[in-house]
Amino acid sequence: MSLLEVRDLDAGYETGQVLFGVDLDVERDEVVSLLGRNGAGKTTTMRSIVGADEPTVRGGSITFDGHDLLATEAHDIPRLGLSLVPEARRCFGDLTVTENIRLAAHHATNPRDVAAMFERFPELDDMRDRPARHMSGGEQQMLAIARSLVTNPQMILLDEPCEGLAPYIVRRIEDIIHEISENEGVTILLVEQNVAVALATADRHYLIDEGHIVDEVTTERLREDETLRQRYLGV
Amino acid sequence: MSRDSTAGVLERVGAIDLGVWQVPLGLLAVAVLLRPVVSHDLMLGYPQVASSFLIWMIIVASFNLLMGYTGLISFGHAMFMGIGTYSVAIALSSLAVPFLLAAPLGILFSAGVAYLIGRLIAHKGEIYFAMLTLAFAKSAHFVANYNPGGLTGGTTGLADGTTPAWIETSRGFTYVVLGGFRIDWYWAVAAVFVVGLLLLWQLVRSPFGRTLVAVRENEALARSMGVNVRRYKVWAFTFAAAFAALGGVLLEINNQGATLSELSIVTSGNIIIMAVLGGANYFFGPLAGVFVWMFVEEYLTDFHTLVLPLTEVPLLRIELTGVLAYWQFFLGLLFVVAVLVSPREGVLGLAKATVARLSARIRGESE
Numbered sequence: 001m002s003l004l005e006v007r008d009l010d011a012g013y014e015t016g017q018v019l020f021g022v023d024l025d026v027e028r029d030e031v032v033s034l035l036g037r038n039g040a041g042k043t044t045t046m047r048s049i050v051g052a053d054e055p056t057v058r059g060g061s062i063t064f065d066g067h068d069l070l071a072t073e074a075h076d077i078p079r080l081g082l083s084l085v086p087e088a089r090r091c092f093g094d095l096t097v098t099e100n101i102r103l104a105a106h107h108a109t110n111p112r113d114v115a116a117m118f119e120r121f122p123e124l125d126d127m128r129d130r131p132a133r134h135m136s137g138g139e140q141q142m143l144a145i146a147r148s149l150v151t152n153p154q155m156i157l158l159d160e161p162c163e164g165l166a167p168y169i170v171r172r173i174e175d176i177i178h179e180i181s182e183n184e185g186v187t188i189l190l191v192e193q194n195v196a197v198a199l200a201t202a203d204r205h206y207l208i209d210e211g212h213i214v215d216e217v218t219t220e221r222l223r224e225d226e227t228l229r230q231r232y233l234g235v
Numbered sequence: 236m237s238r239d240s241t242a243g244v245l246e247r248v249g250a251i252d253l254g255v256w257q258v259p260l261g262l263l264a265v266a267v268l269l270r271p272v273v274s275h276d277l278m279l280g281y282p283q284v285a286s287s288f289l290i291w292m293i294i295v296a297s298f299n300l301l302m303g304y305t306g307l308i309s310f311g312h313a314m315f316m317g318i319g320t321y322s323v324a325i326a327l328s329s330l331a332v333p334f335l336l337a338a339p340l341g342i343l344f345s346a347g348v349a350y351l352i353g354r355l356i357a358h359k360g361e362i363y364f365a366m367l368t369l370a371f372a373k374s375a376h377f378v379a380n381y382n383p384g385g386l387t388g389g390t391t392g393l394a395d396g397t398t399p400a401w402i403e404t405s406r407g408f409t410y411v412v413l414g415g416f417r418i419d420w421y422w423a424v425a426a427v428f429v430v431g432l433l434l435l436w437q438l439v440r441s442p443f444g445r446t447l448v449a450v451r452e453n454e455a456l457a458r459s460m461g462v463n464v465r466r467y468k469v470w471a472f473t474f475a476a477a478f479a480a481l482g483g484v485l486l487e488i489n490n491q492g493a494t495l496s497e498l499s500i501v502t503s504g505n506i507i508i509m510a511v512l513g514g515a516n517y518f519f520g521p522l523a524g525v526f527v528w529m530f531v532e533e534y535l536t537d538f539h540t541l542v543l544p545l546t547e548v549p550l551l552r553i554e555l556t557g558v559l560a561y562w563q564f565f566l567g568l569l570f571v572v573a574v575l576v577s578p579r580e581g582v583l584g585l586a587k588a589t590v591a592r593l594s595a596r597i598r599g600e601s602e
Contacts, residue, residue: 074459075458077461084459095452099445104460
């Protein structure tokens, strides 16, 4: 059985249905991307998985490591080992870097060592006592990843981790994704509209368009098939 | 001035950093210095009100655990303080329970009520939560006013037999007389103030308190990190009520009884105003707010004629009674200005920013 299984998911907002029968599987140790244009339903899928207040899930099932996520309270989902790195690299701006990481560890069942996170992300080591809001976008993204990693997750959901970042930081984030996946055995579902990032990091890709999963492709196919990219991603 | 720039300026001028001792030392300084400052001739000129200042500082600081740290706005915080005051007053006047037993029971009772109310309403949206706290506070006021079983004294409140035997008053001063020792009431309050606020501070910097800040900043993100947001709000509400009741218990002795105003909506409103006026962003904000509010209140109600210059031979006398009768209007104006300038900074934020800017200028650094 896959680690994460999304089956026939219908979800939407008051204004209307957004997802129509989305099917998605992520196997253990895989890096999978969910690719689509703005408004294709990527964020809605992500939010449905982590049990956010919105959207409302109207049908289908989401299973993680054998647990029915639709029947799990949002705050209990991280304890199952499914951790979210939210879009726009959200951190707690009033808390310091250390506090952000320590708090995540505090609320995890089996956290990693907080000090090890600073070895892992030397960028953060120099600014331990700085409020997160005084950090640059790239630094906040590292912090968001560190905060997720310290909880010792089985799987991380990365929501557009490279959006709006400078190219050299994008490369650093791509490296981090590799390391997390290969050295630390964390499964990753990456939500992206940037094909380059997906190509550089993921093994397998789901293409989503207008709330439907329209294709499931390998990295080679995605790299070579220009019409496919043009059609669903506009690149 | 935004908090970012304040912090930025403070960083640049290298403000004196006492590190972890800043808060304990600050609290000690407030407790030790408040009375001499207040009773100085240029200030109020009389020391009797100083203990009220400290007590209200505890109460408003307890409110700021909700507003400043958790982001919960309660319009009924006076209720939890009033429950403390009334518990002790009723215990002393009708039940013959000694103060030292009644006080902790009153605090526990207040916390218990808050816990139950919190379980019921903490998850409601901001405005509904505020309205519901208002409704509960209103009902508490109604019950006390109704005087069930003659316990609460109705509109007159409770005064007879509400002072423990070990409290002595003479010439407007109150003393605690215990085992041959006679301690000024102010110092007894000061001790409770320091210990109480140190506990509150410890709460605020503990993982529990840091989680409250996280909840205030971004509930959804906190939840996605595994925080049971509702449970944390309930406990914040409970702890805030306990600290408010601690203030309420002291107020009972300080005011020698309980009056309906301790449960009134107006008092709840004043608590909010003092917290915002002082600066909800800071641990010491509520203390500054209480100081400004109560000082202005005392000063202006006692101040009738402005004599210039302040010497034996006055050149100019201005009769101000008519204008100063509106002191609350002027405080209201100050409040409006504080909120407009920066809603979470208050006078303390303003003062910090000013000091930082001045010191930067003195050091010859350009902004």
